Amino acid sequence: MAALNTKPNIAAPDDFYADLLAAHEGLSKAESDAFNARIILILSNHVGDREILREALAAAKAQNEEEKRS
Amino acid sequence: MDQTVETGGKKIFETPLYPYAKSPDQDPGANAHHPVVIVGAGPIGLGAAIDLAQMDIPVVVLDENDKVSWGSRAICFAKRPLEILDRLGCGDPMVDKGVVWNVGKVFFDERQVYDFNLLPEKGHKRPAFINLQQYYFEQYLVERAFELQRQGKPIELRGGNKVVSVTEKGNGVALSIDTPDGPYTMSADWMIACDGAGSPIRAMMGLDFVGRVFEDNFLIADVVMDADFPTERWFWFDPPFNRGQSALLHKQPDGVWRIDLQLGWNIDKDEEKKPENVIPRLKAMLGDDVKFELEWVSIYTFQCRRMEKFRHGHVIFAGDAAHQVSPFGARGANSGLQDTDNLCWKLKLVMDGLAPDRLLETYDVERIHGADENIMNSSRSTDFITPKSEISRIFRDAALDLSERYDFARPLVNSGRLSVPCVYDDSPLNGADALAGGPARTRPGAPCPDAPLGDGFLLDKLGNEFQLLAIDADIPDQVEDGGIAATALRISAADDASGDLAARYLGDAGSAVYLLRPDQHVAARWPSFDEAAVKTAIRTATGRA
Ligand SMILES: Cc1cc2nc3c(=O)[nH]c(=O)nc-3n(C[C@H](O)[C@H](O)[C@H](O)COP(=O)(O)OP(=O)(O)OC[C@H]3O[C@@H](n4cnc5c(N)ncnc54)[C@H](O)[C@@H]3O)c2cc1C
Numbered sequence: 144m145a146a147l148n149t150k151p152n153i154a155a156p157d158d159f160y161a162d163l164l165a166a167h168e169g170l171s172k173a174e175s176d177a178f179n180a181r182i183i184l185i186l187s188n189h190v191g192d193r194e195i196l197r198e199a200l201a202a203a204k205a206q207n208e209e210e211k212r213s
Numbered sequence: 214m215d216q217t218v219e220t221g222g223k224k225i226f227e228t229p230l231y232p233y234a235k236s237p238d239q240d241p242g243a244n245a246h247h248p249v250v251i252v253g254a255g256p257i258g259l260g261a262a263i264d265l266a267q268m269d270i271p272v273v274v275l276d277e278n279d280k281v282s283w284g285s286r287a288i289c290f291a292k293r294p295l296e297i298l299d300r301l302g303c304g305d306p307m308v309d310k311g312v313v314w315n316v317g318k319v320f321f322d323e324r325q326v327y328d329f330n331l332l333p334e335k336g337h338k339r340p341a342f343i344n345l346q347q348y349y350f351e352q353y354l355v356e357r358a359f360e361l362q363r364q365g366k367p368i369e370l371r372g373g374n375k376v377v378s379v380t381e382k383g384n385g386v387a388l389s390i391d392t393p394d395g396p397y398t399m400s401a402d403w404m405i406a407c408d409g410a411g412s413p414i415r416a417m418m419g420l421d422f423v424g425r426v427f428e429d430n431f432l433i434a435d436v437v438m439d440a441d442f443p444t445e446r447w448f449w450f451d452p453p454f455n456r457g458q459s460a461l462l463h464k465q466p467d468g469v470w471r472i473d474l475q476l477g478w479n480i481d482k483d484e485e486k487k488p489e490n491v492i493p494r495l496k497a498m499l500g501d502d503v504k505f506e507l508e509w510v511s512i513y514t515f516q517c518r519r520m521e522k523f524r525h526g527h528v529i530f531a532g533d534a535a536h537q538v539s540p541f542g543a544r545g546a547n548s549g550l551q552d553t554d555n556l557c558w559k560l561k562l563v564m565d566g567l568a569p570d571r572l573l574e575t576y577d578v579e580r581i582h583g584a585d586e587n588i589m590n591s592s593r594s595t596d597f598i599t600p601k602s603e604i605s606r607i608f609r610d611a612a613l614d615l616s617e618r619y620d621f622a623r624p625l626v627n628s629g630r631l632s633v634p635c636v637y638d639d640s641p642l643n644g645a646d647a648l649a650g651g652p653a654r655t656r657p658g659a660p661c662p663d664a665p666l667g668d669g670f671l672l673d674k675l676g677n678e679f680q681l682l683a684i685d686a687d688i689p690d691q692v693e694d695g696g697i698a699a700t701a702l703r704i705s706a707a708d709d710a711s712g713d714l715a716a717r718y719l720g721d722a723g724s725a726v727y728l729l730r731p732d733q734h735v736a737a738r739w740p741s742f743d744e745a746a747v748k749t750a751i752r753t754a755t756g757r758a
Contacts, residue, residue, distance in 0.1 A: 176607050180611035184615060185621075
């Protein structure tokens, strides 16, 4: 069964991170928010698998849950 | 249909169709009693009355009004209700008059982002949708009721009869009615309450109606215009002529166009409805040189809610009285007709003493499942069309922006998912699903999909009674259990050269036997005939297992 990969999976992580920040450069807060929404939809569609998407939502949500508890 | 309603040159919605006439029930001391009383002659009450009368159950329909519906209401009717109307004997006038459409366009801001074609599946008698004014829909139902009357079927429509009190008595119902000649009372074994979203009967019985109100207003206008807009559904998100809001343009018969303009929450409704405010809005949308006339202008707030239970002893709620949805997705009248489709055959078996009262409990199980599915779908559409938070608007706009360039985003755009019937999965009436390799779409609980059969269609041969459908299998003429008979219909995959019939009913199987309910839903299926198994399934499907 497919599962969310939470192990390192990006080659040259520093380069990717720099690309991500560069993509936001010069954007207003509203433009950045819109960009983020588009990239989430694009990547989600690429993943496609609903089970993995559910796990990804839960993985991102874990931070909020923790903050609520503390 | 051999007779139409006489309108004397007036528009149909201005013409009394079943004007008040004094009934002998109003004579002093009459103590009238009826097997079934239906309150409300809207689409759902009329549908129920026709269904019962076709089965020879005497039925009286009471409505405080005497005309078809007033104002802008339903326009979009989906395939399943059209199939139900065929069973009720009035599908043809609806489809003949209705506008069939397949193409939709979606606009965002100043541009068209994409268009789509519904590409309806082939091999069905009825189209995926028609657009038809609700007043025509009701007119054809009333004409069908009159036709049945002329054929001697026990159906009576009483206009000018306002129900003012209802008491559920455990073994029946007592009601009082106001008329132009004063009040009278009657009793009934059963009452079907089809008295609309504001259901006075629900209030009289102190019953709940909980759900969600969408804090938004919509200007709904029907305009008559000679325009050469194509027969398409056009939907705008955030257009220049209605900034920050949405808009819809959709064609109806007789050169009438439906226009929905979202207005937001904090508005002055009376002000917005005035022609001097409406006309400039419409001109901005349609262009200055388009000539149009207003047929109706109304402002609606939408909600999604349902009763906790639809059945309360001998009073059974159906249609908008039982559940209400926002109109994005055309689910109101469509799902209401599925209610009565589900209810009437069950009521008949219980009234005839052939099935126990608990069969009626399955009306609740099955139609609450349907209502929840409809509420979920129309809530989702409404949330997309009118985002309720900043982040939901950001995602909405992202999906719309992406939809222009990338196919993947188009299925995320939700301007209303058009109504499809639900499958009664997990219904206690479902029997064996023993057809190995059988298609999922015809599993027990599913409504039978149509398919070509010879030079006609399968669904025209189904319904109104239990049936045993054999496809390339041997079955007897009839199987009976406890006085309930399932009649044979024998067909062959070879009856349909297109292969649709085999794809929809056989899948990988070489032969099949289906037990079908009177409402054209699948009860059980097997690869071949087994008498004991069929009898068990009949018992299960009638609440006697
Ligand atoms: C703008 C708009 C667009 C819509 N679009 C669609 C669409 O495209 N497709 C779709 O399927 N649905 C649509 N709907 C929903 C559809 O109009 C309703 O679901 C449908 O009318 C419900 O039918 P009904 O018979 O349950 O109730 P109603 O049509 O409301 O009829 C109730 C009847 O009960 C009578 N009545 C009430 N109280 C009493 C009383 N005390 N005594 C006697 N009689 C009484 C009334 O006079 C009325 O005739 C739309 C609705 C709106 C408002």
